Amino acid sequence: MNLLDRVVAGTVPHLPRRLVGAVSRPYIAGETLDDALAVTRRLNEAGMATTMDLLGEHVSNQGQVDAAVAVYRQALSELARQGLDGNISVKLTHLGLKLDRPRCVQNVRSLVEAAAASKTMVRIDMEDSSTTSDTLEIYRELRETHDNVGVVLQAYLRRSEHDARELARMGARVRVCKGIYREPADIAFQDGDEINRSFLQLVEHLLQQGCHVGIATHDERLVNGAYRILETEGGCVGHYEFQMLLGVTERLRDGIVAAGHPLRVYVPFGAEWHAYSIRRLRENPQIAGHVFRAMFRKR
Numbered sequence: 001m002n003l004l005d006r007v008v009a010g011t012v013p014h015l016p017r018r019l020v021g022a023v024s025r026p027y028i029a030g031e032t033l034d035d036a037l038a039v040t041r042r043l044n045e046a047g048m049a050t051t052m053d054l055l056g057e058h059v060s061n062q063g064q065v066d067a068a069v070a071v072y073r074q075a076l077s078e079l080a081r082q083g084l085d086g087n088i089s090v091k092l093t094h095l096g097l098k099l100d101r102p103r104c105v106q107n108v109r110s111l112v113e114a115a116a117a118s119k120t121m122v123r124i125d126m127e128d129s130s131t132t133s134d135t136l137e138i139y140r141e142l143r144e145t146h147d148n149v150g151v152v153l154q155a156y157l158r159r160s161e162h163d164a165r166e167l168a169r170m171g172a173r174v175r176v177c178k179g180i181y182r183e184p185a186d187i188a189f190q191d192g193d194e195i196n197r198s199f200l201q202l203v204e205h206l207l208q209q210g211c212h213v214g215i216a217t218h219d220e221r222l223v224n225g226a227y228r229i230l231e232t233e234g235g236c237v238g239h240y241e242f243q244m245l246l247g248v249t250e251r252l253r254d255g256i257v258a259a260g261h262p263l264r265v266y267v268p269f270g271a272e273w274h275a276y277s278i279r280r281l282r283e284n285p286q287i288a289g290h291v292f293r294a295m296f297r298k299r
């Protein structure tokens with residue numbers, strides 16, 4: 001973490017709401033579901049699919065959970081009604097994991113069923129390491145009865161190599177990403193090269209085992225590494241897609257699409273955009289640095 005990143009991260013919580021809004025705007029579809037659907041339509045027209053994420057996590061009461069479930073249900077039915085190519089990404093702490101686990105499982109199950117009726121899927125995002133085991137357990141439980149559900153492995157976690165072997169055995173749909181939370185060295189690689197090595201090993205192993213892999217990165221070295229794996233694994237057509245966050249490295253994104261690879265854009269939306277932006281920027285000072293640099297590049 002360099003000095004600029006540290007300074008920016010320390011400053012972020014004190015920034016005026018309007019400024020945080022201006023900085024976050026390219027990365028967030030808007031406050032409403034209609035905003036996320038409009039972005040999905042625009043990206044579909046440019047040859048990309050989306051996954052829509054209603055912002056929110058670690059909720060404190062069941063009312064917030066029910067409200068999130070209702071928006072996600074509506075998102076699924078609108079995707080189908082409007083004929084859009086998208087799915088949803090959910091966070092288990094947003095659906096009540098830490099309030100009432102059985103009810104959380106019921107909530108995700110009901111969304112997976114609604115997604116099946118809309119001919120799409122639900123991706124369960126991976127949160128910080130206090131939720132990893134629960135998330136994978138719940139995923140396994142849902143996967144016994146549904147195949148339109150996917151999960152995420154974080155390349156920085158030392159345990160992910162083992163988790164990938166387990167998931168491969170059940171033919172899981174897995175998004176591989178570096179991991180965004182700050183985790184201690186005893187459970188997570190800290191070195192960028194080690195994380196990248198782990199990322200490509202996970203992608204290669206899961207593809208070789210016939211899993212559908214979401215290759216979620218904006219790191220050009222990883223995109224090129226994934227291209228090499230895809231070339232040697234020849235028969236991967238239909239078994240992978242690249243995934244990127246809305247508004248990030250769009251030139252790299254467009255190059256991937258122009259080269260004929262499937263790509264899905266992660267589209268965050270919702271009234272929680274401010275809290276989300278502040279939390280993300282504080283949690284990961286490097287991202288704060290990217291945003292800050294991007295802001296000045298634009299000017």
Ligand SMILES: Cc1cc2nc3c(=O)[nH]c(=O)nc-3n(C[C@H](O)[C@H](O)[C@H](O)COP(=O)(O)OP(=O)(O)OC[C@H]3O[C@@H](n4cnc5c(N)ncnc54)[C@H](O)[C@@H]3O)c2cc1C
Binds near residue numbers: 126219245
């Ligand atoms: C589709 C998708 C889903 C994700 N889901 C999860 C998840 O479930 N759990 C989880 O822990 N993490 C998730 N992440 C975040 C991921 O773990 C990384 O933290 C993040 O993607 C940055 O890693 P990178 O591979 O892009 O490499 P980096 O080396 O961090 O970034 C490469 C380059 O991309 C640019 N960049 C990257 N991120 C940003 C940004 N936010 N704003 C501006 N520029 C940026 C910079 O130019 C940087 O140099 C997801 C990421 C994506 C793309």
